[in-house]
Structure formats: C-alpha cells, structure tokens
Amino acid sequence: MTRYAYLGPEGTFTQQALLSWVADAEHEQVPFGSVDAALDALRSGEVDAAVVPIENSVEGGVSATLDALASGDPLVIVGEVLVPITFVACARPGTTLAAARAIGTHSHAWAQVRGWAGKAAPQAIYVPTLSTASAAKDLAEHPGEVGYDVAVCAPIAAEHFGLEVVGHDIGDMTNAVTRFVVVSRPDWLPASTGRDKTTVVLYQRSDRAGGLLELLEQFAVRGINMTRLESRPTKESMGSYCFSIDLEGHVQDERVGAALMSLHRVCADVRFLGSYPAAAGTPISVDPITSDAAFVAAREWLDRLRHLGG
Ligand SMILES: O=C(O)C(=O)C[C@]1(C(=O)O)C=C[C@@H](O)C=C1
Missing domain, CATH: 3.40.190.10 (Periplasmic binding protein-like II)
Structure with a gap:
C-alpha cells in the first residue's frame, strides 16, 4: 500500500x-x-x-x-x-467578523483573501499558520492559545473542526x-502520454549579459513551450539565482532530450525534477520540424555523413 x-x-x-x-x-x-x-x-x-x-x-x-x-x-x-480554491472564514460560535481581532491562515491563503479582509474586518491583524486547516484545528482545539479568533480555510475544514462559517466564498478572485x-x-519515470510536462531547475555558469536568453533559446529553437518560469535565490550569495521551469513535453521526446543535452553543456547544473502527465489541456501540438521523426531523420543523416568512405 x-x-x-x-x-x-x-x-x-x-x-x-x-x-x-x-x-x-x-x-x-x-x-x-x-x-x-x-x-x-x-x-x-x-x-x-x-x-x-x-x-x-x-x-x-x-x-x-x-x-x-x-x-x-x-x-x-x-x-x-x-x-x-474556495475559502470560508470561520470562528467559534459567538464570534463575529466585526469583533474579530486577528485572522489566522496560511500565507498563500492570506494573499488570496486580504482584499476581502480589508473590507470585512479592517481592524483584524493577520496571524500566519502552517496551513489553512491547522488554523481551523488550533482555533477549535486551543482557542485560548492561538493569537486569532477567525480562521480562513476550506469549507470542509470548518465543518470538520466544528467551526461556524462567518464568511462564505471570500476569495478575492473567483x-x-x-x-x-x-x-x-x-x-x-511516468510513461510519455503526448500531453506531458517536464520540470527542471537551471543553474547558470556565470551572470552575464544574455545568460538567461542563452538558456531559454534552447527551448525556443526546438519548439518547446514553457508554462512556468521563476527565478529563486540559490541562497549562496546576494544576486545568485537559479531558474525553475516547467515546459511542455516529456524527457523521452526527442526535442526535450536535445534541449536538456544542450542545457547540460551550457549550465553549471541542470536538476531534472521529472516528466509527468499534465493535469489539464489538450495534446501538445508539435511543429513537424521539431517532431521526434525530424530529430531521428536528422541523426540518421548525420550518421550517414560520418560513415562516408567506410
Ligand atoms: O493550507 C492549505 O490548505 C494548503 O494546502 C496550502 C495552500 C498553499 O500552499 O498554497 C494550498 C492551497 C491554497 O492556495 C492555500 C494554501
């Protein structure tokens, strides 16, 4: 199991x-x-x-x-x-939003409801918690110890921990x-499905003009679409960043394999974080010049050239 x-x-x-x-x-x-x-x-x-x-x-x-x-x-x-994601505000019976002194929830949840909080409970301060459900659980089980009287969580968590919903569907964005x-x-390594994503983290050799462009063009010239690109500090020194990237395709796809090989040459390090079926979306459309068949034909052509004369 x-x-x-x-x-x-x-x-x-x-x-x-x-x-x-x-x-x-x-x-x-x-x-x-x-x-x-x-x-x-x-x-x-x-x-x-x-x-x-x-x-x-x-x-x-x-x-x-x-x-x-x-x-x-x-x-x-x-x-x-x-x-x-749908959020509710919940509290122990008797608490109203107007009287709330503090609101507890996960930082990512707070970022999604702070517009609502500014209007519904402008006097309340924010208290970060380990998760949305932990905000609800701790409020239900240790009301005197947590520093907040309203929790923001999923409707299911409010119900599970027996709290009263004081604000429905409070997310700033539907x-x-x-x-x-x-x-x-x-x-x-999950098998390739034709609608996959691959996640990698790229570490540059040095910070210089065009450095990021050089990494990204490895995808561009092979017709690979990126769906997420973020820079994160490497934590080693000020200004040192790595790039976390999701791209369309599977490491078994020729164009993705070729891009990763080039990145392996160009980068100080490439951390492969997996190829896996995308949760949503239609099959990836691949230009004929970057199809598996085109890469295989190109390699066969090169092999023939290399074997000329023996
Ligand atoms: O606290 C939770 O319930 C989580 O699962 C974490 C988490 C997150 O990290 O983004 C998940 C979804 C919501 O966007 C808010 C919080």
Whole structure:
C-alpha cells in the first residue's frame, strides 16, 4: 500500500489534491506540519510519495516547495493535480467578523483573501499558520492559545473542526486554482502520454549579459513551450539565482532530450525534477520540424555523413 505524505492536518487543500490523485486506490495518508517535513519523510523512506502545493493562480509559486525540490537529495515529480480554491472564514460560535481581532491562515491563503479582509474586518491583524486547516484545528482545539479568533480555510475544514462559517466564498478572485505535485524518490519515470510536462531547475555558469536568453533559446529553437518560469535565490550569495521551469513535453521526446543535452553543456547544473502527465489541456501540438521523426531523420543523416568512405 502506498504511503502518501501531505501538508496536513486533515482538511487542507493539499489533502483534497491527494484524495483526487488516489481516487479509490488503497493508500495511507500521513499528515505533516510543513512541506519540508513531508519531503524529508519521503527522502528518508518513511513514506513512498508526497503531495505538496507548487503554484497558485493568484499568488504564484510556493517557494517552500520550489526550494525544497531544488536542493537536497534528488526527488522527482510524477504527477500534478489542479484544485479549485474556495475559502470560508470561520470562528467559534459567538464570534463575529466585526469583533474579530486577528485572522489566522496560511500565507498563500492570506494573499488570496486580504482584499476581502480589508473590507470585512479592517481592524483584524493577520496571524500566519502552517496551513489553512491547522488554523481551523488550533482555533477549535486551543482557542485560548492561538493569537486569532477567525480562521480562513476550506469549507470542509470548518465543518470538520466544528467551526461556524462567518464568511462564505471570500476569495478575492473567483476561479482561483492551486496546482499540487505528487513527488517520488527518483526511481519512477511516468510513461510519455503526448500531453506531458517536464520540470527542471537551471543553474547558470556565470551572470552575464544574455545568460538567461542563452538558456531559454534552447527551448525556443526546438519548439518547446514553457508554462512556468521563476527565478529563486540559490541562497549562496546576494544576486545568485537559479531558474525553475516547467515546459511542455516529456524527457523521452526527442526535442526535450536535445534541449536538456544542450542545457547540460551550457549550465553549471541542470536538476531534472521529472516528466509527468499534465493535469489539464489538450495534446501538445508539435511543429513537424521539431517532431521526434525530424530529430531521428536528422541523426540518421548525420550518421550517414560520418560513415562516408567506410
Ligand atoms: O493550507 C492549505 O490548505 C494548503 O494546502 C496550502 C495552500 C498553499 O500552499 O498554497 C494550498 C492551497 C491554497 O492556495 C492555500 C494554501
């Protein structure tokens, strides 16, 4: 039975992602207090896989996940799940928004509701929590110890921890979506499906004019579309950055393989973070000049040239 680590406790959006990934398959769910703890448990072999948030349509990349995947023992992404995000504000019976002194929730959730909070409870300060569900759980179980009286979480968490909903559907943007990834130790490469993504982290050799352009053109000339590009500090010195990139295609695709080989030459380091089926979207359309057949024909042509005369 597969043991999955996830950002807990019960009732997080991450758990919703996990539930939709495993569907009815037999599995065990192991909640952790942070993304780092979930990925450490995967690295140590305590669990077989982990589900963690990586990107939100409103607030962007989840730095904790991007950084934990970019360093340490290698891990790979084997799948992704998109979860529509709907927030509620909840409290213990008797608390009103107008009287709330502080609101507790995960920092990514706060970024998605602060417009609402500014209008509904302008007097309330923000208190960060480890997850949206932990905000609800701690408020329900230790009201005197948490420094907030309203939690922002998923409707399911408010219900699970017996809190009263004082604000429905409070997200500043309708249609917010968070993307979660299923992570494994690097012993699993999902088969190519024709609608895949590949995630890599690129480390430049040196910071110089055109350096990033040189990396990106490896994708451009091979007809590879990028779906996410973020720079993250390497944490080694001020101004030192690496680039976290999602691109369309699978490492088994000739054009992706060729781009990665070039990057391996050009970069100080290329960290491969997996090829996996995209959660949504239509099959990737590939220009005939960057198709597998075109790469194979070009290689055969070169082989013939190299064998001229013997
Ligand atoms: O706190 C949770 O419920 C989570 O699953 C984490 C998380 C995130 O890190 O973005 C997931 C989805 C929401 O966008 C807000 C918080």
